[in-house]
Amino acid sequence: xxxxxxxxxxxxxxxxxxxxxxxxxxxxxxxxxxxxxxxxxxxxxxxxxxxxxxxxxxxxxxxxxxxxxxxxxxxxxxxxxxxxxxxxxxxxxxxxxxxxxxxxxxxxxxxxxxxxxxxxxxxxxx
Amino acid sequence: xxxxxxxxxxxxxxxxxxxxxxxxxxxxxxxxxxxxxxxxxxxxxxxxxxxxxxxxxxxxxxxxxxxxxxxxxxxxxxxxxxxxxxxxxxxxxxxxxxxxxxxxxxxxxxxxxxxxxxxxxxxxxxxxxxxxxxxxxxxxxxxxxxxxxxxxxxxxxxxxxxxxxxxxxxxxxxxxxxxxxxxxxxxxxxxxxxxxxxxxxxxxxxxxxxxxxxxxxxxxxxxxxxxxxxxxxxxxxxxxxxxxxxxxxxxxxxxxxxxxxxxxxxxxxxxxxxxxxxxxxxxxxxxxxxxxxxxxxxxxxxxxxxxxxxxxxxxxxxxxxxxxxxxxxxxxxxxxxxxxxxxxxxxxxxxxxxxxxxxxxxxxxxxxxxxxxxxxxxxxxxxxxxxxxxxxxxxxxxxxxxxxxxxxxxxxxxxxxxxxxxxxxxxxxxxxxxxxxxxxxxxxxxxxxxxxxxxxxxxxxxxxxxxxxxxxxxxxxxxxxxxxxxxxxxxxxxxxxxxxxx
Numbered sequence: 001x002x003x004x005x006x007x008x009x010x011x012x013x014x015x016x017x018x019x020x021x022x023x024x025x026x027x028x029x030x031x032x033x034x035x036x037x038x039x040x041x042x043x044x045x046x047x048x049x050x051x052x053x054x055x056x057x058x059x060x061x062x063x064x065x066x067x068x069x070x071x072x073x074x075x076x077x078x079x080x081x082x083x084x085x086x087x088x089x090x091x092x093x094x095x096x097x098x099x100x101x102x103x104x105x106x107x108x109x110x111x112x113x114x115x116x117x118x119x120x121x122x123x124x125x126x
Numbered sequence: 127x128x129x130x131x132x133x134x135x136x137x138x139x140x141x142x143x144x145x146x147x148x149x150x151x152x153x154x155x156x157x158x159x160x161x162x163x164x165x166x167x168x169x170x171x172x173x174x175x176x177x178x179x180x181x182x183x184x185x186x187x188x189x190x191x192x193x194x195x196x197x198x199x200x201x202x203x204x205x206x207x208x209x210x211x212x213x214x215x216x217x218x219x220x221x222x223x224x225x226x227x228x229x230x231x232x233x234x235x236x237x238x239x240x241x242x243x244x245x246x247x248x249x250x251x252x253x254x255x256x257x258x259x260x261x262x263x264x265x266x267x268x269x270x271x272x273x274x275x276x277x278x279x280x281x282x283x284x285x286x287x288x289x290x291x292x293x294x295x296x297x298x299x300x301x302x303x304x305x306x307x308x309x310x311x312x313x314x315x316x317x318x319x320x321x322x323x324x325x326x327x328x329x330x331x332x333x334x335x336x337x338x339x340x341x342x343x344x345x346x347x348x349x350x351x352x353x354x355x356x357x358x359x360x361x362x363x364x365x366x367x368x369x370x371x372x373x374x375x376x377x378x379x380x381x382x383x384x385x386x387x388x389x390x391x392x393x394x395x396x397x398x399x400x401x402x403x404x405x406x407x408x409x410x411x412x413x414x415x416x417x418x419x420x421x422x423x424x425x426x427x428x429x430x431x432x433x434x435x436x437x438x439x440x441x442x443x444x445x446x447x448x449x450x451x452x453x454x455x456x457x458x459x460x461x462x463x464x465x466x467x468x469x470x471x472x473x474x475x476x477x478x479x480x481x482x483x484x485x486x487x488x489x490x491x492x493x494x495x496x497x498x499x500x501x502x503x504x505x506x507x508x509x510x511x512x513x514x515x516x517x518x519x520x521x522x523x524x525x526x527x528x529x530x531x532x533x534x535x536x537x538x539x540x541x542x543x544x545x546x547x548x549x550x551x552x553x554x555x556x557x558x559x560x561x562x563x564x565x566x567x568x569x570x571x572x573x574x575x576x577x578x579x580x581x582x583x584x585x586x587x588x589x590x591x592x593x594x595x596x597x598x599x600x601x602x603x604x605x606x607x608x609x610x611x612x613x614x615x616x617x618x619x620x621x622x623x624x625x626x627x628x
Contacts, residue, residue, distance in 0.1 A: 014400035022403055025412045057392060086395050108399035108435050111406050 004124060005030040007049035009040035009066065010084065011058050015107070019053060019084070022111035027119055037061035041069055044076045051122050053105075056085040067101060080122055084109075128156035131243070134171055135161040136182040136194045137210075142233060146181060146210070153240030164188050165197055172201045178250075179243055184211035184222070184230075195225050204253055206246030208239075276370040279356060284309045287365065296349070296372055298342030309368065313339045336373060348373040387445050390438055398438070402431045440587040443501075444570070447594040454495045454598045461548055461619070462489040464496055465524055468503040472511060480516035483507075487524040490548050493622050494599055502592040502603075506552040506615050509588070513556035513613075521553040526621065547601075550617040559607040567605070568593045 006029050010016045013035070020031040032047055034040035037058045044052060052070070056063035063083055070076045080102040093104050103121040105114060119125050131150060135143050143161050150157045160175065162168045163186055171177075180198065184191045191209045198207055209222050209230040219230045228249075229242045270277050276293035280286055286309050289301040297313050304312060314337065339349050349370045356365040405428045407413060409421065416424065446452035465487045476483050503522075510520040528546030559567065568589045589603075596603040600620050607613035 012396055012400070014404075015396065018400050018403035018407065021407055025407060025410065086391050107395055108402045108431075111403050111410070114403070 003030070004050040004122075005032060005047070006118070007032050007034060007040065007043055007047065007052045009034045009037065009052060009058070010055040011035055012055070015055070015084075018111070019109075019114065022109075022114050023053075023118065026111050026115035029115075029118075037066045037069075040066060041073075041076075044070060044079060045073060048075075049079060051102075051118070052079055052081045053118065054081055054083055056083050064096075064099075067099065071100060082118060082121060128154055131155040131157045132176060132178045133157050133159040134168070134175075134177045134180045134205075135159055136163070136168055136180060136186065136191075137161055138163040138183065138186045142183070142210075145233075146236065146239065149236045149239050150243075153243075155240070155243075165193060168194060168197050169201070172198070172203060177203075177205055178247060179206045179208065181208050181210055182227075184209055184214055184218070191222055191227065192225055195222070195227060199226065204250060204257075206243065206250050208242060208246065274371075276368070278309060278368040278370070279365055280309050280368065281365045282363065284366065286312075293370070296341075296347070296370060297339075313341075339370070383445070387442065390441055395435070395438055398431060398435055402428070402435060405431060437587075440591060443591050444587050444594070447591060447598070454498060454595070456493045456495055456599070458491050459494050459496045459499075460489050461492045461494070461499075461550070462487040462524055464494075464500055465503060465522065465550070468500045468507065469522065471504060472507045475508065476511050476520065479511060479514070480518075481511050481514050482519045484519055484521045485523075487522070488526065490524070490526050490621060492548055492619055494619060495595075498595045499599070499619075502595050502617065503550070503552075505588045505592050506617070510552050510554035510556070510613075510615075514554050515556070518555045520555075521551070523551045523553075525549045525551070527618075528621070544620060546621045547618045548621055550619075551614055552617075553612060553614040555612040558609040558611055559605065559613050560609065561607075564605055564607060568603070 006023055008016055008019050008023070008031055010019065010033075016033045016035065020033055023029040023031050032043060032049060034043045037060050040052070040054070043049075054063050054066060058066065061069075063085075067081055067083070070079065070081060081100075082102050083096060083104045084107060085104055086107050096104060103117065105117050128151070133147075133150070135146070137143050140161065143159070147157055147159065160171055162171050165188070180194070182191045182194045191211075195207060198205060206228045207226065209219075209227045210233055211230065212233045214230065214232070222230060228246045229238075231238055231242065270288075270290045273290060273292045276296040277288075277290045278286060278293050279288045285306050286304045289299070289304050293304075294300055299312060335351055337349055337351050338346050339351075340346050350373045351371075352369045354367045354369075355363045356367050358364050405424055408416065409424050409428060443452065465485065469483060469485050473483065507520065507522065514520060525548070526546060527549050567586075570587060570590045593603045596617060596619070602618045603615070605613055605615045
């Protein structure tokens with residue numbers, strides 16, 4: 001076990017559950033979940049996770065706005081954010097990278113790959 | 127040589143008929159004839175054969191010339207009808223002419239016969255030509271009337287001559303409102319379209335472009351416009367033909383397509399993501415043991431979900447590339463290194479299928495979008511592996527072509543490839559591709575064989591995507607193949623700056 005904790009913010013129940021299971025089973029991470037951007041912002045501040053896996057398309061607020069809120073809050077600014085998105089394009093990737101997004105992971109994802117990518121991006125591989 | 131003439135005689139006397147025939151022969155005709163002397167016989171003759179002229183005796187035992195004329199009218203045929211009589215009063219002659227006969231002659235004075243027939247044949251021919259012209263004008267008018275497009279004709283000054291219902295719908299003006307008015311003042315002020323058309327009067331369709339025009343209400347509309355010249359028979363230009371198509375409908379379709387793509391993107395891929403991840407998690411065995419049969423079933427499900435995921439990715443890629451939403455971002459990149467990286471990603475698949483990969487590469491710096499070119503190389507390699515039999519070999523070679531010689535390879539395939547360029551060859555020992563499919567496989571939803579879709583997976587979009595990517599690099603992608611021996615895919619990419627190492 002890494003002892004690290006990841007917050008998964010996604011409005012789709014099933015995606016949340018499989019992402020949680022993937023990270024717990026394949027990477028040995030602790031996972032907390034939020035099903036809306038508001039809940040995500042609150043939990044990020046209160047629970048202080050080591051990383052956030054954030055869906056780009058949330059019904060109440062798009063992922064980028066959530067990210068900007070996280071950046072604007074001194075209590076959450078330091079938490080690395082990885083975006084989960086249905087389509088990853090180089091141009092988007094660069095734009096998000098410039099804003100400070102740590103990485104983008106494409107949906108659909110394979111559990112092992114999701115876990116591997118997350119660990120690698122956050123430098124938790126060792 | 128005598129002119130053949132098909133004559134129907136309505137006549138009871140064969141002797142009289144022969145006299146007329148002689149006269150016709152003398153006049154330069156070679157008559158083919160039939161003689162009838164009853165209404166029934168005449169009707170039959172008109173139905174069964176074609177005639178140039180009818181020569182009718184005024185009075186027959188069973189009927190008369192007016193009756194015969196009526197039978198001709200009823201048949202709907204337009205044939206010269208000449209009345210011949212031994213005795214006929216002027217009042218009767220006038221009456222029969224009024225009833226529709228073309229001429230009348232006395233049997234004793236046949237001199238006028240040949241000129242009368244010649245004149246009547248000419249007139250009949252003119253009437254036929256006129257009827258044909260009217261019919262064809264009628265057909266054209268029907269097409270113009272029914273057209274969804276606006277079809278307008280103007281004189282050289284751009285004043286409206288004709289205005290079809292399509293134009294009424296598109297611009298909101300009725301034909302009566304616009305007749306004689308300046309077209310451009312109505313629909314496109316400040317345009318030099320027609321004057322430009324006059325200057326290009328040598329060509330046929332002189333302009334086809336997308337323009338913004340305005341409707342009667344002042345609303346602006348996007349229109350695809352073609353202007354061409356109207357010429358008279360002596361090729362003198364007399365006006366303009368303007369065809370305008372409402373382009374906003376196309377844009378509606380474009381929007382619908384975008385929405386559809388967005389639905390595929392989100393609504394289809396989100397459930398697929400859950401399916402894929404949950405089945406893969408089950409297959410790890412970390413959620414408990416599964417029976418052998420259970421694992422097999424899950425593997426089938428996983429394989430088919432992978433196919434669906436690949437298909438949606440391909441549809442999105444293809445749509446993105448063709449609509450310009452996916453942009454190619456070129457940066458200097460070592461293609462040798464890119465090839466090695468891509469080969470590494472297919473190595474395990476090749477190994478599982480017992481295929482040997484033989485790679486010869488060299489370091490060449492090429493300006494390219496590494497992600498997209500890697501996608502193309504990956505697709506070509508996976509195709510080569512998929513279509514190879516176990517124990518087969520797949521070759522990949524990278525070669526810089528910059529030897530200053532005439533490029534025999536490019537010439538032999540009529541590919542205009544400017545040197546220097548990098549040529550990547552992917553060769554397999556598969557079943558090969560029939561000659562008539564060598565181009566088609568680069569089209570959308572194309573496979574060599576429909577059964578390939580089921581056997582090998584994929585929707586036949588992969589090569590269309592590859593070609594689109596290569597074209598956006600100003601490169602060329604093509605294939606050579608021999609049935610039973612295998613295929614070679616060639617990928618040529620232009621090289622700007624070159625750094626070569628052996």
